[in-house]
Each structure stands twice: as structure tokens, then as C-alpha cells.
Amino acid sequence: MNPLSSTGETPAAAVAELVHDTRREGLIDQFRSALGDKLVDTHLKPGDDLWLRVRTDAWRETGHAARDLGFDYFGFLSAIDWMPSPYGKGEDDPTEPPPERSTEVKQGYAGGATRFQVFARLHSIATGVGITLKVDVPEPLELESWVPVYAGANWHERETWEMYGITFTGHPDLRHIYLPGDFEGFPLRKDFPLLARMVKPWPGIVDVEPIPAEFDTDGEAEAAPATDEASAT
Amino acid sequence: MSTVVDRQQLAYIAAQAADARLNVELETEGMTLNIGPQHPATHGTLRIVARLDGEQVVWAEPSAGYMHRGYEKLTEVRTFPQVTTLVNRIDWLGSFANEVPFILAAEKLMEIEAPPRAQWIRTVLFELSRIANVTLFLGDMAVQLGAITPVFYAFRDREHVLNQIEAATGGRFHPNFDRIGGLKEDLPKGWVDETKAVMRKMRNFCDEMETLIVGNEIFAARTRGIGVIPRDVAMQYGLSGANARASGIDWDLRRDQTLPMAWDKIEWKVWTHPDGDSYARYWVRLQEVREATKMVDQLLDGIPSGAIMAKVPRIIKVPEGEAWVSTENPLGEMGYYVVSKGDTGPFRVKIRSASFNNISIASWVLRGTYVPDVITILASLYFILGDIDR
Numbered sequence: 125m126n127p128l129s130s131t132g133e134t135p136a137a138a139v140a141e142l143v144h145d146t147r148r149e150g151l152i153d154q155f156r157s158a159l160g161d162k163l164v165d166t167h168l169k170p171g172d173d174l175w176l177r178v179r180t181d182a183w184r185e186t187g188h189a190a191r192d193l194g195f196d197y198f199g200f201l202s203a204i205d206w207m208p209s210p211y212g213k214g215e216d217d218p219t220e221p222p223p224e225r226s227t228e229v230k231q232g233y234a235g236g237a238t239r240f241q242v243f244a245r246l247h248s249i250a251t252g253v254g255i256t257l258k259v260d261v262p263e264p265l266e267l268e269s270w271v272p273v274y275a276g277a278n279w280h281e282r283e284t285w286e287m288y289g290i291t292f293t294g295h296p297d298l299r300h301i302y303l304p305g306d307f308e309g310f311p312l313r314k315d316f317p318l319l320a321r322m323v324k325p326w327p328g329i330v331d332v333e334p335i336p337a338e339f340d341t342d343g344e345a346e347a348a349p350a351t352d353e354a355s356a357t
Numbered sequence: 358m359s360t361v362v363d364r365q366q367l368a369y370i371a372a373q374a375a376d377a378r379l380n381v382e383l384e385t386e387g388m389t390l391n392i393g394p395q396h397p398a399t400h401g402t403l404r405i406v407a408r409l410d411g412e413q414v415v416w417a418e419p420s421a422g423y424m425h426r427g428y429e430k431l432t433e434v435r436t437f438p439q440v441t442t443l444v445n446r447i448d449w450l451g452s453f454a455n456e457v458p459f460i461l462a463a464e465k466l467m468e469i470e471a472p473p474r475a476q477w478i479r480t481v482l483f484e485l486s487r488i489a490n491v492t493l494f495l496g497d498m499a500v501q502l503g504a505i506t507p508v509f510y511a512f513r514d515r516e517h518v519l520n521q522i523e524a525a526t527g528g529r530f531h532p533n534f535d536r537i538g539g540l541k542e543d544l545p546k547g548w549v550d551e552t553k554a555v556m557r558k559m560r561n562f563c564d565e566m567e568t569l570i571v572g573n574e575i576f577a578a579r580t581r582g583i584g585v586i587p588r589d590v591a592m593q594y595g596l597s598g599a600n601a602r603a604s605g606i607d608w609d610l611r612r613d614q615t616l617p618m619a620w621d622k623i624e625w626k627v628w629t630h631p632d633g634d635s636y637a638r639y640w641v642r643l644q645e646v647r648e649a650t651k652m653v654d655q656l657l658d659g660i661p662s663g664a665i666m667a668k669v670p671r672i673i674k675v676p677e678g679e680a681w682v683s684t685e686n687p688l689g690e691m692g693y694y695v696v697s698k699g700d701t702g703p704f705r706v707k708i709r710s711a712s713f714n715n716i717s718i719a720s721w722v723l724r725g726t727y728v729p730d731v732i733t734i735l736a737s738l739y740f741i742l743g744d745i746d747r
Contacts (some may be wrong), residue, residue, distance in 0.1 A: 172465075173681060197596040197608075199683075202708040204696065214433040214701065223529055232679050232696055245681060245694070249592070249608045256681060276594035279717040287429075295739075302422035302746065316433055354646070 145170035147253060151193070152176070156187040163298075167233040177234040177258040180267065183242075186257060187273035190246050196254065198274035199245030201281060203261070203288045206231050207239050209314040214321030238262045239287060244270070244277075261290055269295040285311035364587065365721060372413065372725045387415070392731065393424050402715075409722065414731060417723035419716055424746040432463035432706040437463050437537060440703065444693075445531040447710055448744040451490035451687040453482045453522065456535035459706075461616060461722065462682040462695040463537050466675045469667050470617045474537035479661045480619040482525065482534065483684075484649045485552075488559055489518040490687035491599075491646050494739050495566050497597050498639055502579050507570060514562040517555040524548055528535055539666035551656045556650040563647040571640060580636035584722050584734035587633060594721070595714035598689025600738060602629045603637035610685035610707055618684075623655040635737035642739070648663070666744055670725060674701050688712050712744035 145168065152166050155176055155230060157317050162182035167175040178186045195258040206229045212221075229239045247254040261267050269292035270277035281292040282301040289310040300307065393404035402423035408416040428443050435443070444459050457479060464470060471479070496511025519529045525544055526532035534541050570576050578623040586596065591604040601608060609627040628644035630637035660676040675697040683692025689711030696705040715738055722738075723731055 175679070196589075197597075198593060198714075199690070199692070200694075200707065200714075202694075202707045204705050204707075208698070208704075209433065220539065222637070231602045243694075249606060252613045254681070256679075274593050274595075275590070276714055276717055276720070279713065298423075302425040314433075318430060321434060328552075 148174045151253065151255065154193055155186075155189065155316065159186060165234045165236075173254070173256070175234040175254055175256045175258060177236060178259055180262060183259050184268040184270065184273060184341065186259075187244075187270045190255070190257065191273060194250055196247035196249045197247040198276040199247055201242065201244040201277050201284065202314075203234070203240055203242045203268060203284045203290055205240055205288065205312065206236070207313045207314050211317050211322075214318050219267070230347050234258050236260050240265060242267055242284065242290060244252070246281075254310070264292055265290045267291070267294055286310070289313070316355060364590070364600070365724065366608040369415075369725045375524070378496065390728070394420075400705045401740055402528045403740075403745065405719070405723075405731065405735070407640045407726055409728065412539060412727045414723050414726050417598055417720050417731070418539075419714070419719045421742075421745045423495040424742050426743075426747065428747045429706055429708055432703050434702065436701045437675055440706070442531075442533050444708070445533055446690070447708065447745055447747055448490070448686065448712070448741045449530055450493055451486035451529055452528075453526070453532045453534060454486040454686045455691060456533070457483055457618075458608055458682045458684045458691055459693045459695070460537055460687075461672075461684070462680045463675055464510055464617075465680045465682060466678045466695065466697050467537065467669075467673075469538055469576060469669065471539045471667055473661045474543075474663045475616050475665045475667075477619045477656055478525075478544060478665065479535065479538055481552075481653055481656045481660070481676045482522065482532070484653050485518055487521055487649050488653070489515050489522065491642050491649075492518065492559070492562065494642055495563075495570075495639070495646065498736045498739070499570050499576070501732050502576060504573075504576070506571070507566065510562065510565060510569075514558060517707060521548070521552045521555055524551070535612075536666065538669035539664070543621075543665050544660075549660070553654060555658060555703055556653050559650045560647060563643060563650070566643060571643065573738075577636060577731075579733055580639065580737065581634060583635045583727065583730050584737060585632070585634045586718065586722055590718070590721065591633070594718040596689070596718060597711050597714065598685065598687070599641045600638055600689060600715050602627065604633035605631040610683060614685065616682070619656055619659070620652075622654055622659065624680075625652050625655075628711055635733050638739070672701065674699060675703070683709065686711060688739065688741060689715055708747050710744045712740035712742075713747075716740045 148168055151174060156163050159178060159182060162179045163176060164179055165177040207227050210225055210226065210227055212225060231241065240261040241258050242261055243256055243258040245254060245256050259267065267290060269281055270296065271281065279301060281295050282298060284290055285292060285298055286300050286303055287310060388409045390407045390409050391404060393409060394402040402418040405419055406418050408412045430442055432440050440459060441456045444455045447455050458697050491510050492515045496508035499507035522532060523529045525548055526534040586604050588606055589605050591606060596618055607627060607629050612627055625648055627649065628641050630641050635736050677697055677699040679696050681692060681694045683690050692709040694707035695703050698704040719735065726734060
């Protein structure tokens, strides 16, 4: 039994593994027949969710294919920078030399090969199934715009462009949406420092810093006794 | 896209043709009108740049970003429990509802579920947030159209709901009450009966608004057929919540997905309206508030006994993975795409807020309308600035 399970029943994930998710598996087949080898990788959590990764040059084609397959509702579009932040959580002591941090790029579900990935969420109102589409964005960080497919992608692509520096070719109006027009840098990239943290230590650090050794169990122990002792000390 | 453009162009050409004769007589130069950043109709600091031809808007573009707080960046330097403090402030009128999808996403990654009692109380507070939020809209939309009184009624009655939220959570606007694995506290003594009394008051408020506003001729004249959003356009722009349902899209995330919440255990109805105009958006929201009061009544009767907190480690580390959870918030679909790398804090959180999509349609829907209708349409789309700018 999963020690984290609250009810003592079989954990939801174990049950889901037994369920054969024919609906989402059927979706993978439909996308494969629509896109062929342009569908690079998939990740299925049965009974829960589906991730699909497509080739960079097939991004707009994927949008059209998804719409034809009934994904008529545009949820959102954004990007992920998979490189871990070289600044950690911005809690380094400024008087010490910064610690060595791994900046190894490791992608999430459905894999990938580039540091930046664009992902979008689509939903089919009729069937009630949603999917997450992902695409690698290699240098020089250019991707086809989805505005001709889903008009609502307009603002999302503007946001992604200013936050990550990914250019969407064919976008009608790629302007800043949040930041001032002369802003330099791409704030949501992991190597963009959070300056507020650099100039002033984060007061919330007291919540997480002094972990008594007996409680620092990497999330394995049951919580009930730990909280009691903690409140007593 | 083609249908959208065609429809847009046809509407525009038709409006142009109708005004052609007038334009010949009164030749006007184009004019650019800045609405905001502090116009009362913008619920905060949104600016609308509208290019006018006489009284008609030929081009309009909302300009957001005056309140951008960079929450997506901030979440990356906080722990999972600390994030609820941030997300409280996205849609500040229905704050508790913002916490729920984030907590559910974290719970999904950790493969835990809150105990039934916590799930029911979450659902009660979620619906109370909806009532508090949308009540203000019901009064505010009227004030945009020139009727001052309803907004005072709305503030008066919303206060009762906020009092109940405060009594349960300790915070009127920023409860910060939801925890991974359950809730911070149990309900106080006597709260259930008090809340039921408040729900009766809120139903009276809805009746009052129905007779005062919905039945009002001037209101109907100002809103009927104004700002019509057809179904297919609404879907493309990702309109959600009451805005989508007012365009005839029968879609409600409370009903149409399985979440560890109590919505599927009570009887209720999803309200839709086929017209897609400003009137429909007001009407749907009014029905939703009334429906929500009935839902709260049923939920209060059914709250199971038991723990309010699952067993979670003291130091919460969320296993590696990605999860998307969205819920039907007062403003529409609010969701979080949470990426965890097995650390105490998230690696990336994409906040999908309802108003961002809901207001991105503004430049489409405002084209060809007249200046007074701009205010009507913006008010009826109902956005909260914090929900656009995040």
C-alpha cells in the first residue's frame, strides 16, 4: 500500500493502470494516421491524461489535425525551459561564491531534444477529453504560429514570445503584452535571475530552512507523529 | 479561422454600409480613444485603445500588463504550500477557488486524495467564492449601464457571504486555507446553519436582481444583441465559464470531468443561453448564483464526518511528473500545468487563467460596435485584472 494514501484503499494510479484506456489509445492512433512519422512520441496516463510530441516543422499541421479530430476548444499555449536554474531558488548567500549547480537539460513527459519546448492544451467539448501537445523548439527559436488555427492563440503566443524569446512565424501582431516595449531579456527563462530575490533575502525562507534531522525524511515517513512532536518542541 | 474572419468582415461591412450615408453628410476623421488605464469600467488597470470613426469602433485592442506580478516566475522559487498564497491573488474576488486546482494538481502528482470531509468543505467554499464573486458582477454590470443602486445591493449581500468565508477560513479575500491533503481547519461551530441563512438571503438577492434588472426595459435595450459571440468563435478563443455557456456551449467542468470534489454527489443544473449577447451573459451568471446557493444548501446537508487532513509528510516533496488540473472557477476555466522535478517547489507552473482568454476576444467583439456598447460588452465579459495579468 502506498504510505501516502489517505483512505487505505488501492491508490488511484494502481487502479488506473488496470483500466485499459481505449479512448485515449484510439486518439493516439488517430493522430498517428493524420500525422504519420511527424508524431514523435506519446505519453499516456490511462484514465487521466495524454501527451503527444510532434516534429517542429509539423506544428501548425498538428493544430489543424487536432481541430479536425474534434479538439475545438483552445485551452492555452506556453513554453517550458527545461534547463534547471543556475541560481537555484535565489537563496544563496551573496557573500559566498555561488554553489555549483547542474544545468543538465532533462525533458518531461513525451521526451524531447531541445532546451525549450512549446506546449499547448486542447480540449474536446463533445468527448470531454483533453490533450497536451508538445513540440521541440531548436535554435533559432522559431515556430509556426497557431493563430490561423485557433484565433485565441494570439495572446498566448505574444506572452510566450516575450517571456521566452520564441518567435512565432506568421503571427499577425507579435508585440509585448505585459512588459514594457523596451524590456531586455526573457523573464521566464531559467537563466534570467529573479532580481527581487537577489537584492533582498526571502523572508519565507524560515519556513523551509531549519529542518530538524529527524523530520527530514525525504517525504517517506508518516506525518501524524511528526507534527505532534513538532508542535511540542 | 476563415469562418471567424468572414463573419467579422461581414458584420463590419454591414455596419459600414448602414453608416455610409451619414458619413457622407458628416465626414469625420478617425480618432483614437484611450479607455483607461483607470476607467471605472475596466475593474482595475486595463487600457483599451479604440480607433473610432464617429461613434463606431473600427479597431480596438486591450492593453494589459499594468498589474503583471510574474507569478509563474515566483512559483519557481517557492515551495508547494507557499504557492497558494500567490494564487489567492489571481482572481481576488473568488480567491479560494484559485487555490483548489493548484492543490489538486499537487495531490495528483503525489497520488494522494483529501479525505471526503475535506473534499465537501472545499466544494462548499468553492461555491461560496463563486457566489461572492459573481454577486459583485450582478451589481457591477448594472452600474456600468448607469443604474447605481444594484451595486449597493450587491456589496451589501456579498458581505454576508464574505463573513461566512471569513468565519471558516480567517480571511475575507485571501483565505489561504487549502492544503495539500486537506484543509487547514475544520468548520467552526454553528457555521452550517448560519451559511444556510445566508444562502436564503442570496436567493432573495437574485430574485431582486431578476425583477430589478433582467426585467428592465432599458437594460434589455442596452444588452440584447450587443456583443454577440457565436459558438465557434467562443471555442476558438477558448472562452470558458459563463461566457461560453451564454453562447450556447453546454460545458461545465464541475459536471464534465471527474475530480475529487463533491459536485457529482449533488443535484444541480448547468444553465446555458443560446443568444451569446451581453444579456445572455448576465442572465446565465444570475442563474448560476442562484444554482450555487442551492448547491451549497445540499452540500451543507451532506458533509460527511471524519478527518479533514490526509496523512502527508511534514516536508512536502512532490514526485517528478507533470499534471494539468482545471476547475470551473467563477470566471471560467482556471487551470494549472504543474511540472515537478521531485523537489519541494515546482519546476514550472503554467497558470491558465480564465480572464486572459475571455478578454483576448475583446478586439474581435468590439470591432464595429458603438462607444457606449464597449462598456456594456467589457462589463458583460466580466474579467478581473489580476486574472489577466497574473
